[in-house]
Amino acid sequence: MDELKDKERELAPLEREFNHVVCSFEQFFKSQATASIILLLAAIAAMxxxxxxxxxxxxxxxxxxxxxxxxxxxxxxxxxxxxxxxxMVLFFFLLGLEIKYECLVGDLKDFRDSSLVIAMALGGMVLPASIYAGIALTGVDEAMNGWGIPMATDTAFALGILALLGSKAPRSAAVTLSALAIVDDMGAVAVIGLFYTDGLDLLSLSYAGLALLGLFLFNVLGVRRPIFYVLGGLLLWWFVLQSGVHATAAGILAALAVPTKPYAQSSWFARNMRNIVNRFEKIDKKDVSILEHQEQHELVEEAQDIAAMATTPIQRWGHVLNRPVSLLILPIFAFINAGVALPSDLSQIFDSVVLVGVAVAMVLGKICGISLFAWLAVKSGLSRLPTGLSFAQVFALASLAGVGFTMSLFIASLGFAGQPELLAQAKLGILAGSVIAALLGTTLFMLNSSNTGAGSAQKENHNKAGLPQTEG
Structure with missing residues (x-):
């Protein structure tokens, strides 16, 4: 889309002056790093x-x-x-849309392409959980409830850091980290559903199954209006909430039923849009506003309807939810959950098995697990490194994957529900581990860039392609 110039605008009396004030804010909120910055500020405010x-x-x-x-x-x-x-159900719904998209047409479609990130994600889940469990064995029995905390990767934070690094991190690192986080999130959702669920109410679970069946029925019948999926999703959420399974599972399940086919083919879209544009140009009068020209207004509305019918619900709804979830819901979640009082004697924090276990597992477990499994996958011939990504950068990427803020806090709140002291220790461990992982990953990328001298071709490719948009 061409940039809209002022001479092609219809400006309000004070709009030009006001635009000078808000322009920088608009650019900020469009930045990939914005979500991580706001999330970080919310966590700092809570602390x-x-x-x-x-x-x-x-x-x-x-x-x-x-x-x-x-x-x-x-x-x-x-x-x-x-x-x-x-x-947070909306966050998990958006996450489910991303998972479905990646499996159907994205980086997880072809097993040969996805085998590397699957191996990396498995290593990034197995080793952190194992390291935490080993450390937790030396503490109270309840400490073992937190074994799932260090398995998660916070995509928003990690990709935000890569965006700030610019050309010092190759685009392939962002693509690989995005796909890795998707597989990682699948594992986290499975862990929550299987191991952090209370006693089940089979009757409510049966009703939830019927609600989910209804959503899939809408899909196969070709229903694409959001209202049907909103109402069905609310019923699914309510019955899942009553069943004992954590309510966020409803978000993932509802996303799986979202249609992936547009109402109309692209050829129909192109033909009708050309017709709309031709009709619009024929009746266009240079000195007449669209406010005075009802027929032009109706043509614009018709063009909007045509565009909606030519896009898929999974892409359109994901785009609508992306900003509200990343800029509002996740910061609210961080503010409500990240606040924890530090002990008066900071030396006491090292006596906490949960805190030390979480922090060590998030940093050491992610680095060793992801790097080792990536090396094994490549050396075995099962996978290959993406173009422009070296093993040194895989090591740096594995460090950034240790930033597990959002999902880790969520799992901690489930694992240590009713145990405020252990929950506080887990939160401090998550904060400490995420900060160390972020600093270490950033340093490694910068050192690797200075050692290898990132070339101009890589920089140009990075700037042209841009970083992928993703949340959570």
């Missing part, structure tokens, strides 16, 4: 408030009751529960 004189206010906000009533029916939960079991 500062939780360790200030306002910590009681922070706890009151987190446990504030929020109720929805309709007649005699009342649904009441704390703000913390609404965020973790409600808003």
């Amino acid at each position: 500062v408030i939780a360790n200030s004189d306002s910590r009681e206010l922070y706890q009151k906000i987190s446990h504030m009751a929020l109720s929805i009533s309709l007649g005699d029916f009342t649904l009441s939960h704390s703000l913390h529960t609404w965020v973790n079991d409600g808003l």
Whole structure:
């Protein structure tokens, strides 16, 4: 799409001056690094408030009751529960859309292309969990509940760091990390569903199955209107919530039922859009605003309908949810969950098995697991490194994969529910491990770039292609 110039605009009286003020903000919110920056600021704000004189206010906000009533029916939960079991379902729904897309047409479609990231993801899950379990054995029995925490990778943070690195990190690193995070998220979702689920209510689970069946029925019948999937998704969420399975599973399951076929073929789209444009140009008058020309307005609306019918729901809905989830829902989640009071004597934190286990497993486990499994996959002939990616950069990428903020906090809240002391230790371990992993990965990429002298061709390719958009 051509850049829209001021002379082709219809400006409001003060719009030109106002644009000078907001232009930089618009560029900021379009940046790949924006989501990670806002997420980080939300976590820092939570930590500062939780360790200030306002910590009681922070706890009151987190446990504030929020109720929805309709007649005699009342649904009441704390703000913390609404965020973790409600808003985060949208994050998992978006995650499910990304997983489905990658498996159908993305980097996970062809096994020969996906075998490397699958191996890396397996190594990045098995070794961190094993290292944590080994350390947790020396502590209290309840510490073992956190074995799933260091398995996760925070895609938003890791890709945000790669975006800030610019040409010092090849585009293939971002593509590989994105695909790795998708497989990693599949593993995290499976771990949550299988090992962090309470006792099951089979009746509610049966109703959830019927709701999911209804969503897939909409798909095979060719229903593409969002309202049907919204209502079916709400029913699915409610029954999953009552069943004992964590409610976020409803987001992943609902995403699997989203249609992947457009209503119309591209040839139909091109033919009708040309017709619209021709009709629009014939009646266009240079000095007449579209406000005064109802027929032009109707043609523009018709063009919007044509465009909607030529795009797939999985892409369109994912695009709509991307910004609200990354810029609003995830920062709210981070603010509600990241606040933890530091001990008065910081030397005591090293006595915590959970804290040390999480931090060590997130850094050492990810680096060793991802690098080792990648090396084995390549040397065995099963996989090959992407163009422009060296083993040294795989090592740096494995370090960045140790940033496991969002999903790790989520698993920690499930594993140590009702155990505030262990949960606080886990949160501190997640923060410490993520910071160390981020600093280490950034340093390794910069050192590798200075040693190899990243070429101009690589830089040009990086700038042309851009980093992929992804969240969570």
